[in-house]
Amino acid sequence: MYKALYRQYRPEVFEEVLGQDHIVRILKNQIATDSTSHAYLFCGTRGTGKTTTARLLAKGLNCLSDGERPCGVCANCQAIKEGSFLDVIEIDAASNNGVDNVRELRESVKYPPSAGRRKVYIIDEVHMLSTEAFNALLKTLEEPPEYVTFILATTEVHKLPATVLSRCMRLDFKRVPESVLMEGMADICVKIGIDVTEDALRIIAANADGSVRDGLSILDQCISGRDMKVDAEEVLEFLGASGYEDFIELTDMVRKKRTEEAIAFLNGILSDGKDVRQFMRDWISHYRNLMMVKFMRNPETVVSMSAENIERMRRQAAVLELEDINRGIMELSTMANEARWSTQPRILLELAIVRLCMGAGQIRELTEVEFTEPEPVLTPVKKTAPAKAPVKKAEEPAPVIVEEPAPVKQEESMQVQTEEPVIEMPVEPAPVEAAPVGPALAEMQNGFDCEDIWNKVFEDGENEKGSINIIRNSARLKSIDENTFTVEANNAFFKDLAEKNRQFIEHLVEKHTGSRRRMNIKLANSSETERSAEEIAAEASDILGIKVEVK
Ligand SMILES: Nc1ncnc2c1ncn2[C@@H]1O[C@H](COP(=O)(O)OP(=O)(O)OP(=O)(O)O)[C@@H](O)[C@H]1O
Ligand SMILES: [Mg+2]
Ligand SMILES: [Zn+2]
Structure with missing residues (x-):
């Protein structure tokens, strides 16, 4: 049977371990002088030799050789290699993380080694233990019997309690050069x-x-x-095969400010099972490579790519400003960093896309998304389309009021007064008139006019929760049945958003239809064409909780 290389070639002696000389030196010395510790903590990036070295140490402690230990060939070394040595116990904490598992372990610790010199417990992925299990383990770590050695291994040392850290000899595994x-x-x-x-x-x-x-x-x-x-x-x-093309395409969509297309594209990639965090890192590398290709005559030395790919990168780099590349790297790095702790990394990635599409080079300040009560509108304004964030158009022949203002104080002039930070979007002037959203003719559903109800819902909703308005533009009320109503969202982002506001929307639809119905949310399958700057700005305003202006 075929065995993967990395399984087939696991170092059997310390000399074969790559790049961890500082650790090997310490352990060899301790084994030779019989001065090993009772508890070790091996931490560091995945695939750098933690489990391998833990087994080498276990072998070293039980090796029968008189010379260098572990020898890798004696009966004990062989048995440990095959996993049949009774006194070396490997526990995968990821699947045995409960307090019962640790109690079992404590029971077994009581018995001295049956075949070897020392009983060795290797607890892999130790950060996965529950708090209770940690506490149970602590007691044993504090006073292990003379014949026991613990080796804990983890990639996420920051998740371990200080009490555990203080009882172990910690060895950090480095990335191999x-x-x-x-x-x-x-x-x-x-x-x-x-x-x-x-x-x-x-x-x-x-x-x-x-x-x-x-x-x-x-x-x-x-x-x-x-x-x-x-x-x-x-x-x-x-x-x-695993993706330059995707990144070239996505970067291109962002450059052209095609938010919806980009998010739909991302959706397609992630539904193939790609890891979001890895995707962010790879996209950052793509931007980095663009930078190299743009400024180096012979980027081959620092960009690991075929000549053809470098040529394609060069074409993309040529149409990007350094500022765009810089923004891509900064934006994605920030999100990638946030995503490390987030349970919803995908939303962060989507947010990064929205922001990159805004061309947010002028973002001066960011605040948390927060809804503030709308202030009364002072001036009556014409209402031609669903509400948008206040948008100011500069470099336009004549100032124009852009549709109904979002809930901020509106003065007589087009100048929007805000105390909040403002971002300006340097984009080509987009057509001012917004096309009416939804079907031109009101569709009647069970005696209900869906479009009318949808608008009423948001007019109402706006008073209670301004940020909800963002959904109005990007989703439609498709049908109303006896017990349900169906909303069709333009993309996954708005589908999520509608889902998050489910209770609220259901409540408002109930108010306007007279009875409580459950909301079904569907994705519209048509991917939309390029959107106007105002739409992106409005979307961004709502997501970011700050005012976005179009210049
Ligand atoms: N430092 C190293 N020297 C030589 N081979 C290594 C080294 N690190 C990893 N390997 C190879 O990778 C395989 C996996 O290594 P190992 O299980 O020790 O990594 P790990 O650090 O425990 O990773 P994880 O954090 O994912 O558990 C080994 O079988 C071996 O082939
Ligand atoms: Mg491991
Ligand atoms: Zn041996």
Whole structure:
């Protein structure tokens, strides 16, 4: 049966561990002088050797050799390798995270080793333990029997309680430098008889981002199904399949300020199962590569891409200003950082897209989305379309009032007075007249005029909750049945938003139809064409909770 490279080539002795010399030195020394600690904490990025080193330490503690330990070949080393050694117990905290699991562990700790010198407990992904389980574990960590060694491993050390940290010897695993990774992979290739070029190894190492497992996994996929040769083109072909094109396209949509299209496109990509956080990081890399390609004569040295891809990047970079690239990097980095702790990283990514589409280079200040009670409108204003955020048009022949103002004080002139921070959008003047939204002829549904009801709902809703108005433009009331009504949203973003305001919308529809109905929300399948600056501004105002102006 085929075994993935990274499973097949797990270091059996300390010499084979790549890039963690500082840790190897300490552990070898402690094993040789019999001065190992009772509890270790291995932390660091995934795929850098934590589990591997934990097993090496377990072997070292039980190895039968008189020389260098672990030897990797004695009966104990072999048994540990195969997972059949009774005194080395591996626990995956991700799936055994309850207090009962820890109690079981505490019971078993009482019994001395049966075959080896020391009983070793390796608790992987230890951050997944419940608080209760941590507390139970602490007691054992405090006073472990003489013959026990604990090795805790985690990628997320910040999630561990200080009480655990203070009882362990902590060793930090670093990302493995690219040159070290290249050498390690070259050795493996020699062992398995693969002819690999240096360029290929360099590209793989760059894409592994310090993780040996990722490096081996890329190498593996470039080998399988081919002859025994791997060159740069093959690697690039494999890596390219996972997305430069998507980023080129998405960046292009953002450049053209096509918010809806971009969000729909993102939706398609994510529904293929891509990880949102990874996607953000990759998009940042794309912007970084654009910057390199724009300013370097020979970007090949720093951008791991095929000549064809570099040429495509060059075309995109040519139509982008440095300012656009800078904004892309900053905006996405901020969101990627936020997303690390967020349970809803996708919304942050969507928000980043909306903001990039706004061309938010002039964003001076951002505030939390917050709804403030609308102030009474002082001047009667013509009402031609659903409400929008106050929008000021500069560089236009004549000042024009843009539709009904959102809930802010409106003076007689077109000047919108706000105390809140204002962002200006430098965009080409867009047509001022907003097309009426919804079907031209009122559609009657069970005696209800959907369009009329929808407008009433938002006129009402606006008084209670101004931010709700953003939905009016981007969703329609399609039908009203006996117990339900159906709303069709333009894209996933507004569908989500409608869902979040479900109670409120249901309440208002009840008010205007006379009985309580449940809302169904559907996605309209038509992807819309380019939107006006005002629409984007209005949307952005509502999302960001600040006034956005169009210049
Ligand atoms: N420092 C390293 N030197 C050599 N090989 C390594 C190293 N780190 C990882 N590997 C390779 O990657 C595979 C997985 O490594 P390991 O399980 O030790 O990573 P880990 O740090 O525990 O990752 P995770 O955080 O995902 O559990 C190993 O089988 C080995 O092939
Ligand atoms: Mg591990
Ligand atoms: Zn041994």
